[in-house]
Amino acid sequence: MKYIRAFKDKSARQIMLGIAFFSLLLLLVIGVSLLLKALPIMKEKSLWALLSSGNWKPFKGEFGFLPYIISTLYVSLIAIIIALPLSLLSGIYLCTYASKTISRIFEPVIDLLSGIPPVIYGVWGTLTIVPLIANKIAPRYVEFSSGFSVLAGGLVLAIMILPLLISILLEVFRSLPKEITDASLSLGATKWQTVKKVMLRKSFPGIIAATVLSVSRAFGETIAVLMVCGNIPIIPHSLFDACYPLPALIANNYGEMLSMPNYESALMFGAFLLFIIIVIFNAISRLTLNQIEKRFSL
Amino acid sequence: MNNPGLAFVSDVFEDYHNKTILMKLPSYHTISIRNLNVYIENQHILQDINLTIPEKSITCIIGPSGCGKSTLLRTLNRMHDDTPEVKINGQVIVDDEDIYGVNVNVIDVRKKMGLLAQRPCPLPMSIFDNVAYGPRIHGLKKRKAINQTVIQYLQYVGLWDEVRGRVRNSASKLSIGQQQRLCLARGLAIEPEYILGDEATSALDPISTKKIEEMFVKLKEQYTIILVTHTLRQAKRIADYIVFMYLGKIIESGSTEEFFNNPKKQLTRDYLSGSFS
Numbered sequence: 124m125k126y127i128r129a130f131k132d133k134s135a136r137q138i139m140l141g142i143a144f145f146s147l148l149l150l151l152v153i154g155v156s157l158l159l160k161a162l163p164i165m166k167e168k169s170l171w172a173l174l175s176s177g178n179w180k181p182f183k184g185e186f187g188f189l190p191y192i193i194s195t196l197y198v199s200l201i202a203i204i205i206a207l208p209l210s211l212l213s214g215i216y217l218c219t220y221a222s223k224t225i226s227r228i229f230e231p232v233i234d235l236l237s238g239i240p241p242v243i244y245g246v247w248g249t250l251t252i253v254p255l256i257a258n259k260i261a262p263r264y265v266e267f268s269s270g271f272s273v274l275a276g277g278l279v280l281a282i283m284i285l286p287l288l289i290s291i292l293l294e295v296f297r298s299l300p301k302e303i304t305d306a307s308l309s310l311g312a313t314k315w316q317t318v319k320k321v322m323l324r325k326s327f328p329g330i331i332a333a334t335v336l337s338v339s340r341a342f343g344e345t346i347a348v349l350m351v352c353g354n355i356p357i358i359p360h361s362l363f364d365a366c367y368p369l370p371a372l373i374a375n376n377y378g379e380m381l382s383m384p385n386y387e388s389a390l391m392f393g394a395f396l397l398f399i400i401i402v403i404f405n406a407i408s409r410l411t412l413n414q415i416e417k418r419f420s421l
Numbered sequence: 422m423n424n425p426g427l428a429f430v431s432d433v434f435e436d437y438h439n440k441t442i443l444m445k446l447p448s449y450h451t452i453s454i455r456n457l458n459v460y461i462e463n464q465h466i467l468q469d470i471n472l473t474i475p476e477k478s479i480t481c482i483i484g485p486s487g488c489g490k491s492t493l494l495r496t497l498n499r500m501h502d503d504t505p506e507v508k509i510n511g512q513v514i515v516d517d518e519d520i521y522g523v524n525v526n527v528i529d530v531r532k533k534m535g536l537l538a539q540r541p542c543p544l545p546m547s548i549f550d551n552v553a554y555g556p557r558i559h560g561l562k563k564r565k566a567i568n569q570t571v572i573q574y575l576q577y578v579g580l581w582d583e584v585r586g587r588v589r590n591s592a593s594k595l596s597i598g599q600q601q602r603l604c605l606a607r608g609l610a611i612e613p614e615y616i617l618g619d620e621a622t623s624a625l626d627p628i629s630t631k632k633i634e635e636m637f638v639k640l641k642e643q644y645t646i647i648l649v650t651h652t653l654r655q656a657k658r659i660a661d662y663i664v665f666m667y668l669g670k671i672i673e674s675g676s677t678e679e680f681f682n683n684p685k686k687q688l689t690r691d692y693l694s695g696s697f698s
Contacts, residue, residue, distance in 0.1 A: 302540060303545070305500065305542075308531065309498060309538075310531065310536075311528045311611060312558045313558075316558050320544075320554070324545045325545040
């Protein structure tokens with residue numbers, strides 16, 4: 124009996140280790156297979172040429188990825204700039220000020236929002252945000268904009284990651300020990316003072332982690348962005364220019380025109396790039412997070 | 422009876438058992454609780470509490486766990502405000518003002534009370550900023566004045582010499598005992614009139630406990646101190662007055678000497694002899 128228990132314990136441990144290891148392996152397998160597929164074009168052109176050139180002419184065999192990289196970063200940056208303050212404020216409100224009734228109504232709605240399929244956000248963006256930018260916002264700043272632009276992509280993306288961010292931030296705020304806010308309140312601090320000086324500070328690593336998660340999501344978001352950002356491979360110079368993020372490039376072109384030499388390999392290189400961007404981004408933020416935690420010993 | 426102060430206060434304690442001549446008390450710098458009832462989700466947690474806390478002395482609230490002593494303490498600085506489940510009836514009169522009155526600002530109430538929690542809870546900032554936190558949120562801006570306040574209170578709690586070179590370091594690196602003294606300094610820095618301690622030494626080692634207890638004895642010269650404790654020995658060591666609670670009611674209260682040597686109620690005698698805890 125004793126031995127059976129010990130054996131079960133041991134084998135459970137081994138099996139779980141195997142499964143955990145498998146997910147690690149999966150990451151490697153995906154990375155390596157993308158790299159293998161991208162190798163033909165990497166052999167033909169230097170890495171630097173692929174990354175720094177703005178020319179995208181598959182017919183002539185010119186593959187410059189700079190517009191795609193910049194578009195991806197640009198759209199995601201705008202999305203997070205819009206979504207982060209909004210979600211912080213609503214998270215704080217729901218967690219500290221809102222009555223039970225209000226949070227009981229809001230929280231399921233937020234969960235529901237994050238469950239709506241991206242294509243619906245895309246259609247909605249095309250029907251409302253794009254005309255809004257073309258007719259109302261863009262004419263104030265530039266001569267012409269079709270509305271299919273960086274700004275439209277950023278806005279739709281912001282709306283999409285907002286519910287995700289809010290629900291993660293709510294978790295972050297709720298996990299703060301109550302004693303610490305009580306300590307501040309009992310000293311006579313107002314709720315807002317407590318939020319500013321204690322809550323935000325204490326949950327800073329959590330806020331960073333939430334941001335990283337939603338930016339990673341933003342990098343990879345495909346269909347909704349593809350529908351509103353214009354898909355022209357140029358380097359966007361203003362918010363109202365069209366752009367063409369990496370996921371949109373792959374989704375739009377994979378399976379078509381694969382007869383062109385190196386085209387498939389170029390697309391795979393794009394996928395590999397996206398993969399690397401997300402890995403590097405996560406690694407950097409993990410490192411900074413460690414630094415922050417050490418520095419402030421939170 | 423050679424101590425007039427003590428005689429006076431034991432009169433007071435007798436008074437509110439008769440619940441009659443409460444009004445003749447000099448009410449300045451005292452807390453007097455009248456007909457206080459507290460309900461949490463329809464459970465009657467505190468029942469008909471009538472109590473006057475004598476000034477510049479240590480009053481210990483004792484009783485078995487779950488008897489409502491912490492709830493009573495938190496009622497005194499309105500820490501229940503953010504819990505909508507808690508319903509409070511009755512009056513808590515602090516310095517001639519009912520803190521549950523209509524036009525009372527909760528911040529003013531809390532500024533009068535320095536609360537020391539069960540577990541030391543330093544704010545996520547440096548040692549210096551922890552003590553400076555209270556004065557800063559109440560509007561103190563001058564750097565010199567802040568420095569002075571911080572040093573003064575760190576010295577007061579005997580922490581200054583221990584942390585001198587590292588006041589800018591994070592407060593969470595201090596030992597638990599040091600953290601609790603830091604929290605005391607932080608509470609004192611808002612210049613309260615009352616000090617509330619919610620089992621303030623229960624997480625500490627004996628030496629740190631002793632330091633905090635000594636601090637309380639020193640502090641009662643200037644402050645009115647109310648402590649919740651569940652160690653009878655601690656109450657015996659430092660309290661001037663004891664309030665014994667059981668199941669949400671005050672069973673007996675009086676001066677420490679009388680309470681321990683000559684308890685009037687059977688329930689008190691049972692509690693003191695250890696029949697229940």
